[in-house]
Amino acid sequence: MRPARRLTLTDDVYGTIRAQVMDHVVAPGARINIDALARELQVSPTPVREALARLEADGLVRKRPLVGYTAAPLLTxxxxxxxxxxxxxxxxxxxxxxxxxxxxxxxxxxxxxxxxxxxxxxxxxxxxxxxxxxxxxxxxxxxxxxxxxxxxxxxxxxxxxxxxxxxxxxxxxxxxxxxxxxxxxxxxxxxxxxxxxxxxxxxxxxxxxxxxxxxxxxxxxxxxxxxxxxxxxxxxx
Structure with missing residues (x-):
């Protein structure tokens, strides 16, 4: 089992990135730079990757080969x-x-x-x-x-x-x-x-x-x- 502190950190990072996607701080269709986001949030890239995997399951981000993660486009x-x-x-x-x-x-x-x-x-x-x-x-x-x-x-x-x-x-x-x-x-x-x-x-x-x-x-x-x-x-x- 992962330590509780690690779980809390991942949840916090997930919530922060989700809010950025929902508020269009990360614009629809925009590429998400994991390293830059980790620096902005002052965390290692690992919880950012874990958060993005959860957001992919939510349908809020997409992962593309050779491109990485992008914010999902808005519904047509x-x-x-x-x-x-x-x-x-x-x-x-x-x-x-x-x-x-x-x-x-x-x-x-x-x-x-x-x-x-x-x-x-x-x-x-x-x-x-x-x-x-x-x-x-x-x-x-x-x-x-x-x-x-x-x-x-x-x-x-x-x-x-x-x-x-x-x-x-x-x-x-x-x-x-x-x-x-x-x-x-x-x-x-x-x-x-x-x-x-x-x-x-x-x-x-x-x-x-x-x-x-x-x-x-x-x-x-x-x-x-x-x-x-x-x-x-x-x-x-």
Whole structure:
């Protein structure tokens, strides 16, 4: 095991570089010089390489043979639409399963030989409801630092929703999209602060009621509303 101090250093370097990419301090498409970045951060190149490997998994940087790491380009309008379409497919399915499972919290409620929709964790709805409320902007912070807590909490809610679908492959597919990093690197609509939490709570209410149709509709409405909030970045509605 690596010492705790090393782990903390790597996490700190990862967070710093991620903020630079999110704030376009490292411009989209720009080459990332590991040695120069290590000097800037006053660390050895090793934690920088480790951080860049994590950012590559996030989709925020790319590694190319003979070139090294570059910051990923921003989403195009077509890629943005494809991301929304994929989320509509995956996250509405997750919500339906979570709502179905909410009515089957006891193992005895699951018919023998029918594991298609396993019983839910009885605390699932409580976990989702606690995660549904989102923090506001960080006072006196600028750029990504002001919205980092919001984006982390928003991602946590959607990951929990995927987790409580009971389907690990579905969960993994949703998490791998990393939509929050990509969308909020494009544009952060201030209206997210006022509306996303309320939309989350409507999703939880439907799941708590054990209503798959309503849960699916609530997720669809949330994702389409978020889509509309981001469209001004592209200059069209």
């Amino acid at each position: 309008r077509d890629e943005f639409d494809e991301l929304v379409d994929m989320r509509l497919i995956l996250e509405t399915a997750a919500a339906r399963r979570a709502a179905t499972r909410a009515t089957r919290t006891e193992e005895s409620a699951v018919p023998a030989g029918d594991p298609a929709v396993p019983a839910a964790d009885p605390t699932a709805t409580d976990q989702l409801r606690a995660a549904a409320t989102l923090p506001g902007p960080v006072p006196d912070a600028q750029g990504y630092a002001s919205i980092a807590a919001f984006t982390t909490a928003d991602a946590r809610f959607h990951q929990l929703l995927a987790e409580h679908s009971g389907n690990r492959m579905l969960h993994d597919a949703i998490v791998r999209l990393r939509p929050h990093l990509h969308l909020f690197r494009l544009h952060f609509p201030p209206t997210h602060y006022r509306t996303s939490g309320a939309e989350h709570h409507r999703i939880v209410d439907a799941i708590d009621a054990g209503d798959p149709d309503r849960a699916e509709a609530a997720v669809r409405e949330h994702l389409l509303a978020a889509r509309e909030r981001h469209l001004p970045y592209f200059g069209q509605g």
